[in-house]
Amino acid sequence: MVMYTLQYFHVRGRAQPIRILLEDQDLNWEEKVVSPETWHQGDLKKTCVFGQLPALIKSDFIIFQSNTILRYLAREHDLYGKDKQEAALIDMVNDGVEDLRSKYVKLIYQTYDEEKEQYIKNLPNDLQHFECHLSKNNAGKGFIVGDKISFADYSFLDVLLNHLVLAPSCLQDFPLLKAYVERLSARPKIKSFLECDAHKSRPINWNHKQ
Template identity: 90%
Template structure:
């Protein structure tokens, strides 16, 4: 059985979609928690390809950058669509998810106090695109692309769960997205993960704003 090590902080952050993927797929993995003290010493940071975590260790192979890790796991575990067209659509959607994640991260770490209200007001403009994407795949009753879960679904679920904390009513006008979150969150292994103490103890963001 493949054993992975996911190296990250005691934080949900960028590692959260990776954890959900690993858990939901029943893969053997361990969480290597990096303390702030260790990180600020600088020695570990120097070993990171771009000075950032998370890192995934697969035997002697170490990979950085969260989306690269998602794609790596997607290729390794049949989570990248059934053909090249589905793979391209998964990449497209994941790029859109990343755009939304970056807007969220900018808000949380740079402009939270002055722009939170406006961000929430503008959020439907972003969510409507995803509602449309979902509607075009099996009438929105399954996954974001294709008939099988992909790595993009884990990233999308994470982004939506974060926004439901930021703005609990943000999906009220998006019935497909709301049902999507409920459906994926109810997958037995994801449900168990979201309910475990280890998950609940991790803050969403480093500065604890949410």
């Protein structure tokens, strides 16, 4: 049986969509937690291609960059759509999710105190695009693209869950997105993961702002 090792810090951060994918797909994996002390020593950082984690290790194969890891696992486990057109749409959605994640990360680590209120006020402008796109796929009753789950769903779910902590009422005007989060969060393996102590003990972000 294939064993994956996910190497990251004791934080949800960039590794969280990967964890959700691994759990939901019932894959054989373990996490190797990197302490701040180990990271700041610098030896491990020098082995990372771009000086960053997470890393995914399978035997003697190792890759870095969170979205690269998601795409690799998607190719390995049929989570990339039924054809090239669906794959392109999945990439498109994931790029949109990454844009929203980047805005969120900038807020959390750079402008939280002075811009949180305005960020939440502007958030519907971003969410409406996803609501519209979701509505065009099975009337918004399934996944973000196609008729089966893809790696973009895991990434999108993570971003939405983070925003529901930041702004608990942010989906009140987006019934399809609200139902989407509830539906994916209720998948047995995801539900079990979100309720486990290991998940709950991890802060969302390094600086504990959320």
